[in-house]
Amino acid sequence: MFVTYKKKERKRIMSGGNSNINANPSNLPPLPPNRPPVNKPTNLHLSGLTLRDHQNANIDGNLPYPTFGTRTGREMPPLNIKTNSIFDDYDISGVTLGLGINGKVVECTNKHTGLKYALKVLRDNQKARREVELHWRASDCKHIVSIIDVYENRYKEVPSLLVIMECMEGGELFERIQDRDGAFTEREAAGIIREICIAIKHIHDMNITHRDLKPENLLYTRKDVTGILKLTDFGFAKETLSQQALQTPCYTPYYVAPEVLGPEKYDKSCDIWSLGVIMYILLCGYPPFYSNHGLAISPGMKTRIRSGQYDFPNPEWRDVSLDAKDLIRGMLCTDPAKRMTIDAVFQNRWVSKYTEVPQTPLHTKRVLKEEEEAWPEVQDEMMRSLATMRVDYDGVQIKNLDNTNNPLLNKRRKRRE
Numbered sequence: 001m002f003v004t005y006k007k008k009e010r011k012r013i014m015s016g017g018n019s020n021i022n023a024n025p026s027n028l029p030p031l032p033p034n035r036p037p038v039n040k041p042t043n044l045h046l047s048g049l050t051l052r053d054h055q056n057a058n059i060d061g062n063l064p065y066p067t068f069g070t071r072t073g074r075e076m077p078p079l080n081i082k083t084n085s086i087f088d089d090y091d092i093s094g095v096t097l098g099l100g101i102n103g104k105v106v107e108c109t110n111k112h113t114g115l116k117y118a119l120k121v122l123r124d125n126q127k128a129r130r131e132v133e134l135h136w137r138a139s140d141c142k143h144i145v146s147i148i149d150v151y152e153n154r155y156k157e158v159p160s161l162l163v164i165m166e167c168m169e170g171g172e173l174f175e176r177i178q179d180r181d182g183a184f185t186e187r188e189a190a191g192i193i194r195e196i197c198i199a200i201k202h203i204h205d206m207n208i209t210h211r212d213l214k215p216e217n218l219l220y221t222r223k224d225v226t227g228i229l230k231l232t233d234f235g236f237a238k239e240t241l242s243q244q245a246l247q248t249p250c251y252t253p254y255y256v257a258p259e260v261l262g263p264e265k266y267d268k269s270c271d272i273w274s275l276g277v278i279m280y281i282l283l284c285g286y287p288p289f290y291s292n293h294g295l296a297i298s299p300g301m302k303t304r305i306r307s308g309q310y311d312f313p314n315p316e317w318r319d320v321s322l323d324a325k326d327l328i329r330g331m332l333c334t335d336p337a338k339r340m341t342i343d344a345v346f347q348n349r350w351v352s353k354y355t356e357v358p359q360t361p362l363h364t365k366r367v368l369k370e371e372e373e374a375w376p377e378v379q380d381e382m383m384r385s386l387a388t389m390r391v392d393y394d395g396v397q398i399k400n401l402d403n404t405n406n407p408l409l410n411k412r413r414k415r416r417e
Helices: 125-138 173-179 184-205 270-284 299-307 322-331 342-347 366-368 372-386 409-415
Strands: 003-007 012-013 042-044 090-100 103-108 118-121 147-155 157-166 218-220 229-231
Touching: 090 118, 103 184, 118 184, 125 147, 125 157, 173 218, 173 342, 173 366, 184 270, 184 322, 184 342, 270 342, 270 366, 322 342
Parallel strands: 042 147
Antiparallel strands: 003 012, 090 103, 103 118, 118 157, 147 157, 218 229
């Protein structure tokens, strides 16, 4: 979700078995460069899908999975990757459920039950298997999207993993707020943060860091009031058993922690920083850190993140509780050693006693609504920028948006002029 907001002189922006199947693909996106095949699973063609590419192919069979206690009431078995054709069990539709940096997620239907699910395609290699393994291990949590099946097939002669997940029909977090009837309150924001905390605590207790927490990865199961908020996309997730064990900078600009921007190693606390940014946006509609120059992440924005420079400007923050502001300060602490842990966030009374948080109407819905028509274009631009961010910012070329025809960015340029 990407939104602009102008407050006096301030401009803010966020993005924010082997068998062979022969089919005639239509509108098929180009594949990433092929790598030597490591096995010969099912060969198939899927119309309208983009193959997600992970580097460093190194396959070593089915994924190991230790059994552990669940939170959903079901016991997760070891992951068994199927090698028969996905078409034996599912009908693949042309309906696109989501568009992201890693391609499309499309709708599919189980032939035996008639239930709808979501399909994501990954190039089969070590990193893809790590993503699937970590997501599978974490998906026994009520607030994490569940993996249903994984198939080892061939897509355009490329060894691939086809991941069947539960279908999230309720849309993204900020879309739900923007489309709601009536005011969005601070108490509701507290309830949302608590649900996100449940997902983060679940993976942190498993020594898994998500590394890409953002509103686009927080989806609802249904559009009505029974919809459950769930975390998805473990493409950047990593398991670590020691503090400060993560090094590869993987991030989305508006939610990146200071330590991820530099050469320092970082740990699970980077997820807490991202949670703090999400909470900030929930309470006002715009991010604490932003770029003034049409870039995904400018040097000035990078400096502000590293130094923790942000404020709580009026009128959006005038009536927000001090408890909420104090919690944000604890999560946006630039020193990871002093930053709150997920357990500390849970114990904070704004989260633990969320039903007692004031029902203060927030400006969030109005701010999110103001630039509704420009969101898709801005999101597309930011997705392209994010594609470059697998390495340190100082070593990559980030797309300059000065020449884009994006209406939202054009509006910002005119304001600067």
